[in-house]
Structure formats: structure tokens, C-alpha cells
Amino acid sequence: MIVDWLIQAGLVALYLFLAVVIGLLFMGIARKVTARVQNRVGPPVYQNFLDVGKLLAKKTNIKHNWIFDFAPLFALAGVLLALAYLPMGGYKMLSGEGDLILLLYIMAIPALGFALGAGASANPNAGVGVMRALMLMLSYEMPFLLVLLALMIFYNTASLSTLLEKQMSFAWGIVALPISALAADLALQGMMMEKPFDIPIAPHEIASGPLVEFGGKYLGMLMLYSAGSIVLETTLFVDLFLGGGVVLNPAHYGIIAYVVNYLVWFVFIFIVWMIAVLINAVFPRFRIEQAFKFYWKWPTVIAILGLIQAYIMSVFMGVVP
Amino acid sequence: MKEFELFVGPQHPGITGNFMYHLWVDGDTIVKAEAHPGYLHRGFEKLMERRTWQMNVALIPRICVPEPDVNEAVYAMGVESLMDWDIPERAKYIRTIVLEMARISSHLLTIGGYAGAIGLYTVGQWTVGDRDYLLDLFEQLTGARVYHIFIFPGGVRWDLPDGFLRKLEKVLNYLEGRLEFYDKLLFANEVFFRRAPDVGVVPKDKAIEWGVTGPNLRACGYDYDVRKVDPYAAYPDLDFEIPHYPKFGDFDVLGHGCDCYSRMIVRRLEIEQSIKILRQVIKKIPEGPHTLKLPNPLAWKVPAGYAYARVESSKGEYGYFVVSDGGKMPYRVHVRGPSYTHGINVTETIAKGLNIADFSQTIFSLDVCAPDIER
């Protein structure tokens, strides 16, 4: 019993650790790819590991208040918790009925922690940045909620693990509900704060916004947080629309299935990330109210169309996965 | 809601150089802006009074760092006016080459900086990388990348090196090809269309009165250009157009002029015109001496009097008011930089009511060059 529990705990720790490592690697790859787009050589792909190491080794000579000290930990812990709810390559750490809805709330925790710390620093740039970040969250959640609704209606479940199973047995979300997938990808760009939606951290406007007062160890922790959230957000898309990368059923193939699924999942999140990075490289950024208008217009319309499609397919055409 | 204060600069990515704006912000809207120059003040006008007429040639390029050559040209023209010198034709053409190359390189830098201000770093990387080809040409011509000290009262320092014009032609062809890439990425970008038009508007009827010059004035719909209005160097012999709102050729006319969009499109079109000018110069450049026979440099005395010379820099009208009392050193030189009005008065006025997200792109599109404000 205890051994099982320990193995379980070890696996969870391993998966979370790997997620953060993959996130840092992805950040490095993004820098390299962006550099190639910009006619440059770019840093080595492991650059971000060095950066995090350096930041964590730096001395800290800032002192604001305990909320400020606490915020990076809060953000990092929040993102790890959210990651634990997401199946990575079909491996479920925490799960339960209705965790799709729960996840939405958990995903807000790190952002809130981040906002709390930035607000505690009392820097006006950070304040503006936090305001923008919350506004942006409000914008992309509208289409995203509609997409989730479409999925829940079509697959008739609010549990992520059931969703994965049904996607494996029936069809992946991107095949069944392509319109919703498009809307979700648009929302994902804002969720990851890539251009044209990197409004909260715009360096030319508000000197990197909420990050403005964070330095040294704080920034190192926040970098780990953003590495985790890259994996979190890409995995969310992969889990919802690409079957979580599950190609082999673990019930039949056992450990091999986990390894293969993990690799497939890795390839999928890499593709989703690369799409975001390439869009990021060739777009300027919106103003916040333009982003808001954009999200409540096009992605919302697309998401509603996707919802109608899901409704027609499941209710009138009787397609039941 | 209570107002808060925001400091843009001197340490801030959204500022062109070492300069500061103090903003009072209500929500997202700027209610008051105040410019604080002086971080780059070196006392040029004082230092020039302590140096001989010739020594100053080495000092003045440092007044405007992104485009130093206009300083040399305008100073040389001021001294020539007082000395009553007619410079040789070939020198005029060589000056034109230098000035137009400087204009292209400065515009490339501005376009890159502007693209960075709205978040498109790729264009900045490309333009600044391509600008280096021009700097290489400058290096071949003058021996330096940034401060060339090449245009001299009486002509230019030396003649064109062998093969320079051929190389220039090559670089021009390359740049012309690259312009398409900038067009695709920035000037045809949907987000740019949404962000730039009708932002940072200088009222058209006030523009001249406020002292707006150069591309910023042309973006308001006037076709005034010192190269046409008060021609100098070889410009009277050359055929070129003055791009201005709303004559944007292949580009869409969005907004109502005088805004960030028009200013950037005007700059983009001016690069094309500069390439055209340089091609004509390559064909037309006459043979002959590159400089007058200069008097003994130790005993240069400039007759007493006042003179004003102006050229069109990439930022606007650049002028020197030169006063001599007949001595070996200038009695007084007053530099009229275009950014002096753009950076302080115009920005302070048009910033009111601007969104803070648009402040940076406004000052980048006005092409405020901090060192020529405070000198």
C-alpha cells in the first residue's frame, strides 16, 4: 500500500518535473526559432536553463512586503497543481468528475498569485500590467468557455479522463469539432500571452508590466512558472482536441503505451507551441481594448458556430461517442 | 479614479534615446505630459565657440547620433555662405550621396524602432541588419561607421574610392528587394492597420505653426521638403517626388492623415525616393575636383556676419544659425534641430488623451532624436 503510494507520488513528481523541464526547453526552442525568423543565429536551446540557474543563484536586495515574497511561490504552486489535473500522454495524476470545470478555476490561481505580487510591489507599471492581464483573461475566457461547452455537449462528459477515453474510442476533437478547435487555438494565443496578445507584458509600453519589480530569485521562480504554464496550456489544447496524444491503450499495452503516448503527446504539444511561436514572430501587438473586441467578436462567433455544430451532431444527428 | 504618475524614461525601452517624459495617467488615458530633456546635454554650442572653424568639423557630427551627416553638411553650408565659396559640382554630388545614404539608414532605424514599439521585433532585426550594408559603404567611403567627418567646408574630404558606385548600386538593388519583405510584414499587417491610423494626430491646421517639419509635416498633407523648397547640394538637378498624405501609391490610405500610420508610410516611401535619387546620382555624377583649394587651416578667418543654412534631415528641417565676428572661431552657432519642437512641444500637446499603449509608438513615429534636442 505504502509502496504503491510512494511510487505514485514519485511518478507525479517526475511528471511535474519533466513538464517544467519541457517548458524551459520549449522556451529555448522558441528563442532559437524566432532568431532564425529574424535572420539571426540565436542562443543555444539550453539557454533558458542557464538563465533560470543564474536567476536562482542571484542575491536579492529587494524587499517590498510578504505578499510580494509569497507571490512567485503561489504562482508556481498554482501552475503545478493545474498541471497535476491534466493528463500528460494519458497519465492521470489527479482526476475526478467534472474536473474540466474545476480546471478552469485552478488555472486562474497562478495568474491571480502573479497579479497579487505585482500589485504588492506598488509600481504603476505593474498595476497597469495586472489590469491588462485580468482584462485579457476576461476576453479569451468567453470563447474558451463556449468551446468547453461544445465539447461537454458532444462528448457528454465533464471529466477529462472520460473525454480522453471517448476521443480515443470515437474520434479526436479536432476531427469531430474542427470549428471549435479553431476557436480554442485562437483563445490559446491569448492564454499563452503571445503576440498579438502579449499586451500585459509589453516592454515598450509599460516596461514588462507585472514583471517590472521582480528580479533575481523571484524572477527565476516566475520563469519556472511560465515554463510550466506553457506546458499547461499546450497540453490543455492537446487533451481537448488531439486526444491527449493517446494512441495506444494502456489497458492493453501497459508501460509501453505510457512511453509511446508520452512521446506522441510531446510531439503534439511541440506542434501547438510552434504554431503559437511562429504567429508570435510576425505580429505586432493589439491594444487591450482591441484584443477584447477581437475575442468577443471572431473567436466567440466561431465558438458559437462550433457549439451549434456539436449540438446538431449530438441531438439531431444522434452521433454519440 | 485617481490619477497616477508614470515615468517613461530615461531608462525605458519605449523611448528614443536618453530622454524622459513624465506622464499623468487617468485609467489608460494620459491627461498631462511633460518632457524632461537634458540627460544628453554636452554644451555643444559652448564647445564650438572654443574650437576653430576646422576643429568643429570633428565635433558637430555628434549632435545627432542616428544621422550625423546632416550636421556636417549644414555646418559646411553655413561656413561657405559666410566665406562666399562656391563648391565644385562633384562635391555637391558626393554630398548628395552621403546625405541620401544617411537618410535611408536613419529611416531604416526608425522603421525598425517603430515596429519594435508596437511589438513587432522581427522588422527591427531585419532593418537594422540591412542598415549595416549602408554602414559598410560609409566605412569604405569615409573610414568610419557612425561619425564620418567627411563633408567639409569647401567640399568633401576625399574623392570616391574605386568601385564605390558599383558597390552602391548593388546595395541599392538589395535594399529594394528587402523593402518587399518589410511591406509584407509591417506595412500590410492587419494589426498595424488597426493600431496606427488616427493615433497621435497633429492637427493639420496647426502643424506648420507648431514648427512641425519633415516627414511629420508631409504626413499632414503638405508637400514641403527643404530639398525642393530651399534646394541645396545637387538636388535641383535631380528628379524625385515628395511622398505625402494622401499620395501613398500602392499603400492604402487609412485614417485622416497626420497620424502614426501616415508618418510611417511617408518614411517608407521616402526610402524608395532616396534609392531613386541615388541611382540618378550614380548616372549623372560629373568629373572634377572634389574640393576647393582651402586656405591654411591654422589661419582660417571667416568674415563677420550671420548665416543660416538648412537641410532636410530624415527627421525634419535641420538648420544652423552661424554668427562670426571675423575671428578664428565661431562667435555663436545655434543648432535648430527638428526634434526640438517634435519632442517637447508637439508631444506634450498631442499626448493628452492618448492611450498609454500608444504613447511609445507616437514618439517613435515622430522620430524624436534626443541628442539634438539638448545638444
Add this chain to the structure above:
Amino acid sequence: MKAEDIFKDLELKFENLKVKGNTLPRYKAEVQPDKLEEAIIKFKSNGFNHFVALSCIDWIKDEKFELVYHLFSYEEKEDVFLSIFLPRNEPKYKTLRHLFPQIETYEREIHEMFGVEFEGNDRLGEFILEDWDNMPPMRKDFDTVKYGKEKYESVPLINEGGEKE
């Protein structure tokens, strides 16, 4: 309206400045300080609506400051320089910033660099310099080398206890 005609109307004597390089004519005239505002308004209403610059010259031998107001007309394509002389021991003039807004900035600079007082301009004060503790630096009797030596070169090096410099 051509500048020559305006000068005639205002009964001002003018001289032509020498021009090489550029081509447009430049006229310079000396105006009585109390007549200047009227003259600028006259020029402004006749097309000279581009205020180019305001320069100050310190004629230390004559004990005078010369202020040169420089106007340009895009229609007539002529430059006009109107200059006034102020006594050097008590340089005082009224502000003209209501005519052209950028005059305000020039006045602030001239106030700081030459010590000329402009009545009515409430933004005079610290502008380009900071913590300045001497006479206005652009005056001819200000010795920049001496000031630099006294202020900057007298600052001692950091004594790190090791080898002496």
C-alpha cells in the same frame, strides 16, 4: 506678401544675408523690443507662419544680448530674421509664447543658458541642466574649462587601499 513689402510697411531697415548652398533669400532686420510683437504678428498674418528658431547671442563687448526670431514662409519662400537687443546687465523681455507655442521651449532654454528673463512664461526654471550652481553657462564670460576642472577633476579617486595612483 513679400517680406520686402512688409518691411516697408513696418518701416524697418533690412539687410540681405549671404547664402551659398541654399538658394532662398534671407532678410535680417533690427527691431525695437517694444515693436517686435507687432512685427511678428504682421509677418505671421502674411504667410510667415513657420517659426524656425529663436537664438540668443551674447555680444559681451557691446554689453548686449541679441535675440533673433527666425520666421519662414512656405508661400513666399523667404526667411526673415528679426533681432532685438537687450541690455546685458539686466536682460528682460516679455514672453511671446502665445504667438507660436514652441517659443516657450526656446525661452526656457535661453533663460537657463543665458539668464534672460521672459516675463509671463511660467515654465522658466530648471530645464536642461540639473543642480546648476554657477552663472548661466552659455554666457561668454563663463569659463567651461575652469568650471570642469573645479567640479569634476577635483573629485578624488576611490581609495581601495592597494597600490596608489
Add this chain to the structure above:
Amino acid sequence: MNENPLPSVIPDKEWKKIQRMLSKRSLWMIHFCTGCGAMEMPPVMTSRYDMERFGIIPMATPRQADLMLVTGYVATKTLKRIVRVYEQMQDPKYVIAFGSCPINGGIYWDSYNIIKRLDKYIPVDLYIAGCMPRPEAVMDAFLKLMKDIDEGKANGWMRYRKYYDQYKRNQMRIFKRWDE
């Protein structure tokens, strides 16, 4: 006289070496254009010379930066901001003075508004001579600084702590007021 001057090379524990190895490979530069040398920074940052190859990227705020480039002459008004930015940076931090002007005033040797020697006011780890230094010289300086960090020679931030009162005294001879 100080009894025990700082040794030029600090003997260290193993983890310090790791820290130095990391910090030399990831120098984040503060985005602060202090003088005309800032003109050669865009070429260094962009596609031709590309300093990101060495992990050097410009950062928007002093809190996040390790490296300050004082690019060119320093006017008295800028010096105050440089000191403030420098004090906001987190240890360990490094300063490169760029061009002739921070060494001895350069072409502005007789100006009334230029402080002539920068290292009287803040510690400088490395000077690049020239007006202006070419981008190659800047890249070379970066590599030299990395070597110095690796060998523990770039300890300007320690000197600033140790001789803080002297630095402060010199700074206050230039500034009339600090709290503004």
C-alpha cells in the same frame, strides 16, 4: 588605509564557481541608452552581430538586469539616473563603460556638463576604448567580461559595497540633492 584590501581573485567554494559559470553565460543587459554609444547597440543586438548567441539580451527593468552598459559620455543629470539604476540592480552586477568619454571625457574633455571619469562614481569592470567602438569591439568586451567573471575578477559590485561611503561621497559632490 584599509587593512585588508580586496584580493583581485576571490577564492571560492565550488558552488560559487557554478554560479559564476551560469552568470557569465546569461548576462542580461539593462536597456538604458546613456549616450551616443547607444547607436552601436542596435547592430550588436540584431542580425549581423547578434549578441543573443552569448545569452545577452536587453532587459526592460533594472531589477532583472546583471549588466549595465554606460554607452558614452555621462552628463551630470544622467549620472544620478545611472547610480539609481545601478543600485536597483541585483547582485552580482557588472558595468561596462563604452567609448572614450567615460574614461577621461573624450572629445568633451572641456565640457561643463560631462563628468570626466566614471569610475569615481560607480565601479567599472571593463572599459572599451574608441569613439565609437565598433560592434566587434563590443563583442570582444562581452567575451572578456565573461572570462573575467569566470576567473572571479569582475567584482565591481563587491567594491561598491566595500567602499560605499567613498563612492557616495564622490557622488554627492556632483548632486545637490538625492531624494527627488
